[in-house]
Amino acid sequence: MKKVIYQHYGSVSDLEIVEVAIPEVQPDELLIKVKAVSINPIDWKRLEGQLKMMTGSNFPKGIAIDFAGVIEKIGTDVSNFQEADAVFGALDAMKGEALAEYIVVKAQTVCKKPVGVSFETAAASVTAVVTALYLMNKCRVQCGDHLLINGAAGSVGMAVLQMAVSKGLKVTAIASGDGLAFIQRWKPEVLLDYKKHNILDQKAIYNAVVELSGNLPFSKGKALLARQAVFASTLPNPIDMLKAFLNNLFSKKKFHIIRANPTPQHLNQVSEWLTQKGLEVPIAKQFFFADFKEAYQFARKGQTTGKVVISIT
Numbered sequence: 001m002k003k004v005i006y007q008h009y010g011s012v013s014d015l016e017i018v019e020v021a022i023p024e025v026q027p028d029e030l031l032i033k034v035k036a037v038s039i040n041p042i043d044w045k046r047l048e049g050q051l052k053m054m055t056g057s058n059f060p061k062g063i064a065i066d067f068a069g070v071i072e073k074i075g076t077d078v079s080n081f082q083e084a085d086a087v088f089g090a091l092d093a094m095k096g097e098a099l100a101e102y103i104v105v106k107a108q109t110v111c112k113k114p115v116g117v118s119f120e121t122a123a124a125s126v127t128a129v130v131t132a133l134y135l136m137n138k139c140r141v142q143c144g145d146h147l148l149i150n151g152a153a154g155s156v157g158m159a160v161l162q163m164a165v166s167k168g169l170k171v172t173a174i175a176s177g178d179g180l181a182f183i184q185r186w187k188p189e190v191l192l193d194y195k196k197h198n199i200l201d202q203k204a205i206y207n208a209v210v211e212l213s214g215n216l217p218f219s220k221g222k223a224l225l226a227r228q229a230v231f232a233s234t235l236p237n238p239i240d241m242l243k244a245f246l247n248n249l250f251s252k253k254k255f256h257i258i259r260a261n262p263t264p265q266h267l268n269q270v271s272e273w274l275t276q277k278g279l280e281v282p283i284a285k286q287f288f289f290a291d292f293k294e295a296y297q298f299a300r301k302g303q304t305t306g307k308v309v310i311s312i313t
């Protein structure tokens with residue numbers, strides 16, 4: 001089978017496609033024929049060696065975590081799935097190798113793909129929507145509260161925006177370029193262009209701030225918080241985690257750093273959001289497997305409006 005790997009830390013040009021054996025299935029595992037994967041920033045952070053401390057120096061490594069596909073073979077202990085079931089999920093964020101014709105996964109980590117949702121949309125939704133669920137949970141906001149989303153046109157931001165608006169929050173969304181028009185459809189109360197406005201100059205106060213850009217540290221962002229409010233970030237690093245721990249001992253302005261870990265319960269919620277609650281996960285561009293480098297180059301450039309997916313037939 002074909003699989004995309006890299007032999008050392010580097011850039012998109014270091015990705016290569018190789019022929020490897022189809023993996024064996026352990027009793028509690030499923031062999032999945034991958035139909036689509038989506039690209040996430042974690043993929044290139046790992047590839048570029050930004051997470052070396054956690055990803056180590058064993059090579060080759062595979063790439064991509066979010067997938068959707070069809071069960072090809074079932075481990076002897078698995079009873080809750082059948083061959084040919086369509087499923088979706090995410091591999092471990094530090095070890096993802098979903099960009100391949102086949103992958104094996106623990107049966108308890110995936111969920112049936114919602115009926116009527118394409119493989120591409122299912123793969124596009126996992127990390128983005130599950131992370132949005134974590135953030136909404138941490139923000140502890142109620143109808144009428146003010147929420148700021150910094151990075152609202154990105155994959156996670158667009159999901160948080162839709163969830164927040166549907167909950168009756170007053171959302172200020174920060175984006176730029178084509179992203180501004182792109183997210184207008186979800187009706188944020190205020191839309192700001194980060195290339196023209198510095199949010200810190202706006203003198204507004206929020207019940208929660210969701211930071212997705214990597215450009216708003218808590219040390220600055222806390223000035224935007226009401227007396228009892230939450231600053232939630234998706235960018236874990238050891239220093240900020242220590243700062244968050246110390247801050248939260250003494251301050252009513254809480255600093256939370258989340259690390260999303262998609263479980264089947266989360267995936268069920270993703271299905272519900274997609275099929276019953278009208279959540280949209282637009283696809284910016286869909287690539288074929290053979291064009292995986294172009295797909296990663298396109299995603300890595302940023303300024304995309306929606307998810308980038310790779311279809312594998």
Ligand SMILES: NC(=O)c1ccc[n+]([C@@H]2O[C@H](COP(=O)([O-])OP(=O)(O)OC[C@H]3O[C@@H](n4cnc5c(N)ncnc54)[C@H](OP(=O)(O)O)[C@@H]3O)[C@@H](O)[C@H]2O)c1
Nearest residue numbers: 041131151153154155156176194213215234258259260303
């Ligand atoms: N901890 C976790 O479990 C977890 C889970 C998911 C994601 N993440 C991380 O969370 C971040 C967001 O993920 P994502 O998938 O949404 O990424 P994304 O799709 O690349 O979105 C990032 C957004 O940030 C915007 N941005 C860039 N510079 C900005 C600035 N100075 N001010 C305001 N916005 C700015 C970008 O807008 P432009 O395109 O207009 O520049 C883009 O829309 C990534 O770093 C990702 O690795 C962490």
